[in-house]
Amino acid sequence: MTKSSDGVFFLTGKDFTNAGSASSNLKGILDDMGIPADIVRRAAIAAFEAEMNAIIYAVAGMMRYSITPEAVTVTLQDMGPGIPDIDLAMKEGYSTAPDYIREMGFGSGMGLPNIKKNTDKLTINSVVGEGTTLEFVIYLQGLSPETSG
Amino acid sequence: MTLGEIRGILGALVITQRTDMNKEIGRAYCADLMSDVLAFSVTQSLLITGLTNVQVVRTADVADIKAIVFVQGKRPDIDTIATADSKNIPLLVTNLSMFETCGRLYENGLRSAAGDTP
Ligand SMILES: Nc1ncnc2c1ncn2[C@@H]1O[C@H](COP(=O)(O)OP(=O)(O)OP(=O)(O)O)[C@@H](O)[C@H]1O
Ligand SMILES: [Mg+2]
Numbered sequence: 001m002t003k004s005s006d007g008v009f010f011l012t013g014k015d016f017t018n019a020g021s022a023s024s025n026l027k028g029i030l031d032d033m034g035i036p037a038d039i040v041r042r043a044a045i046a047a048f049e050a051e052m053n054a055i056i057y058a059v060a061g062m063m064r065y066s067i068t069p070e071a072v073t074v075t076l077q078d079m080g081p082g083i084p085d086i087d088l089a090m091k092e093g094y095s096t097a098p099d100y101i102r103e104m105g106f107g108s109g110m111g112l113p114n115i116k117k118n119t120d121k122l123t124i125n126s127v128v129g130e131g132t133t134l135e136f137v138i139y140l141q142g143l144s145p146e147t148s149g
Numbered sequence: 150m151t152l153g154e155i156r157g158i159l160g161a162l163v164i165t166q167r168t169d170m171n172k173e174i175g176r177a178y179c180a181d182l183m184s185d186v187l188a189f190s191v192t193q194s195l196l197i198t199g200l201t202n203v204q205v206v207r208t209a210d211v212a213d214i215k216a217i218v219f220v221q222g223k224r225p226d227i228d229t230i231a232t233a234d235s236k237n238i239p240l241l242v243t244n245l246s247m248f249e250t251c252g253r254l255y256e257n258g259l260r261s262a263a264g265d266t267p
Contacts, residue, residue: 017228020207024236027211037213044211045187052204105183105200105208114188 023048049111082128159243176262194262201225
């Protein structure tokens with residue numbers, strides 16, 4: 001039986017030393033709660049992609065998570081340039097990442113499509129010049145709002 | 150094949166501590182693009198890479214990679230090794246090139262984690 005848990009991690013833009021550690025910590029929390037391994041991996045990968053985006057593109061941000069017996073919900077809110085065209089950003093291969101990001105092994109425009117692939121629900125709200133809020137939900141035990149009533 | 154066998158085949162150096170050399174490795178994936186590691190289901194496998202930054206270890210952690218081999222004698226810095234130790238991800242360094250590393254492992258029976266070899 002999964003208990004509930006929630007919390008928040010703070011992210012600093014361009015802090016590549018710690019980039020990814022929030023998602024890594026979240027993965028540890030999910031593992032400790034006994035959540036099935038494939039769900040933990042999907043949540044960790046989606047969180048990591050979103051965390052990297054906040055750190056690469058924004059000035060600062062935070063990752064909130066909420067784990068209930070029904071679902072894992074993760075919200076990434078950042079203060080940054082925002083995304084002018086979300087449909088375009090969602091396209092595989094679309095990237096505005098600078099060269100030094102590519103040298104680190106990122107910036108191939110796969111992050112947002114990969115978040116979509118690994119989650120059951122994805123919402124992105126963005127205001128140019130202010131920031132981006134990305135939220136995803138992964139349902140546990142194959143439960144979705146429709147089937148669980 | 151075990152991590153110990155992989156070390157032998159590659160003449161690799163193990164740079165993490167308390168590494169379990171009996172750890173079973175079923176499949177392997179080779180990439181310098183972490184985006185690819187995250188996008189393709191390469192979970193529970195060996196990652197072979199020429200990149201040594203700490204994001205490689207964090208990527209391996211979230212993607213459930215079992216161990217990492219760095220090619221061309223490239224070594225990550227001490228903080229990256231410490232991160233790998235804390236996440237229990239063994240790190241190996243081989244002087245062999247990427248091609249030779251993959252070739253020798255394939256020759257010895259290791260197959261692709263990307264599902265493109267039987
Ligand atoms: N939080 C964000 N703030 C501003 N722009 C963003 C943000 N997240 C994504 N973008 C924009 O959307 C593009 C696509 O993002 P996506 O994560 O799919 O790819 P990427 O980060 O460029 O490369 P990859 O994720 O493969 O390393 C980015 O290049 C960037 O222009
Ligand atoms: Mg990205």
